[in-house]
Amino acid sequence: MTTLTAADLYQKVTHVIPSVEWATMADDVDAILRLKRERNAVILAHNYMTPEIFHGVSDIVGDSLALAREAVTVDADVIVLAGVHFMAETAKLLNPGKTVLIPDLRSGCSLxxxxxxxxxxxxxxxxxxxxxxxxxxxxxxxxxxxxxxxxxxxxxxxxxxxxxxxxxxxxxxxxxxxxxxxxxxxxxxxxxxxEVHERFTPDDIRQVRADHPGITVLAHPECPPEVVDEADYAGSTAQMVNFVEAKRPLKVALITECSMSDNVAQAYPDLEFVRPCNLCPHMKRNTLGAIRHALETMTNEVTVPADVADRARLAVERMLAVGTAK
Missing domain, CATH: 3.40.50.10800 (NadA-like)
Structure with a gap:
């Protein structure tokens, strides 16, 4: 079986990470790849992760729904959740027998x-x-x-x-x-x-349109309704990706967290991505160094008390049953 290296993975991020910058990341990337093999670990990464995590060291990527679905089928002893704390808890709910780690315990969520x-x-x-x-x-x-x-x-x-x-x-x-x-x-x-999406305003969208005639604007539904009204389409991060893939707008703005645009742009280098984005400080606590440290030390483990887990799991499983219905 071929063993991947940081050099092999660079082709996946060439459009968004300069080679000189990737060179500073290579040691961490190679260490993470080795540790994943040694620990029988997988990395689940949310769409808001930076490209070196999303396209580089992750095994499964997606929005909250996709990560919740995929967590059920993970064949590994250890799950590293590159996202925020509630996502790691959800992975633990659906994989009670596996070790779930989060790179930084401070990765919270205003919601x-x-x-x-x-x-x-x-x-x-x-x-x-x-x-x-x-x-x-x-x-x-x-x-x-x-x-x-x-x-x-x-x-x-x-x-x-x-x-x-x-x-x-x-x-x-x-x-x-x-x-x-x-x-x-x-x-x-x-x-x-x-705290990311509530900061967008209708004026932000109007300014983007004024500066970039012909642009297609996609907004996340966590944005205020008046922002959604100014957009051409509103949907989850996965739905935004599907829209871009299906419609191929030559010029597009994703009204959501910053790294989303970088990750989609890597997949569609022929399209122009305008970035009127806001950073999520919690998501950005996930770094290559933090992931490496989590796997080296097997910290920070996320657990859920049994009495809470049983009831919470039922609510999540009900969602998954609806979400996968035809």
Whole structure:
């Protein structure tokens, strides 16, 4: 079996990482490749990872839904989740017998931090009998208080699958508002928001169009509804990739986290990507050095208490059942 090296992987990032910069990364890349073999480990990387992680050392990439699906089928003893803490918890929920590591324990999420299990119980008490749909960008403890989870990619399908006139959708108020407009279902919201996407404004989109005539604008549904209204298309990160692949717009702007554009641009070097993006400080805590250290020391391990895990897992599995339905 051929053993890959950093030199072999460079061809996957030539359009977005200069060779002189890649040379500074090669030692970490080679070490990570070796450690993955020694530990029987795989790296799951979110679409917001930087290209050297996303295209370089990762084994499985995608949005939250794709990572959740793929985590179930991982054939490895160790999973390194290059993303944020709630993603690592989800991987652990679906792989209770595997060791799940996160490169930096500080990799949090403004959405996950915006809501607590007590908040969910209070919402249930205020709205008896109304099902709780919880975005995966939440802690396992919050998922455990929920009926079903969703991602930005399958939220509409999840809500429509319930067949009810009202739902509680937490914690992202903008995603909830955008989904409500597509479903006709009354959505009770919680005042959470993504610190990356809430900063985009309609004026940002108008300026992009003024500066780049003919551009196609794709927005993430965590953006405010008025931003989504200014875009040509709104969808999850995976749906954005599918749009670019199918439509091949010559000039495109992805209104989401910065590294998303870099990763898609590598795959489509013939297209022009305009980058009016915001950085996620939590995602950027994932570095080659941090991944290498995690595999060398087998830290930081993510665990979920059994009483929480059983209930949270059920909410995630219900989501996956809906998300994979034909």
């Amino acid at each position: 996950a931090e915006s809501i607590t299990p007590e908040d969910v119980r209070a919402l249930r008490a205020a709205h008896p009998g109304v099902p709780v749909v919880t975005y995966v960008n939440t802690s396992a403890a919050v998922k455990a208080e929920s009926d079903i989870c969703c991602t930005s990619g399958n939220a509409v399908r999840v809500i429509e699958s319930l067949g009810v006139p009202r739902v509680i959708m937490i914690p992202d108020r903008f995603l909830a508002a955008n989904v409500a407009r597509q479903t006709g279902v009354e959505v009770i919201v919680h005042p959470g928001a993504c």
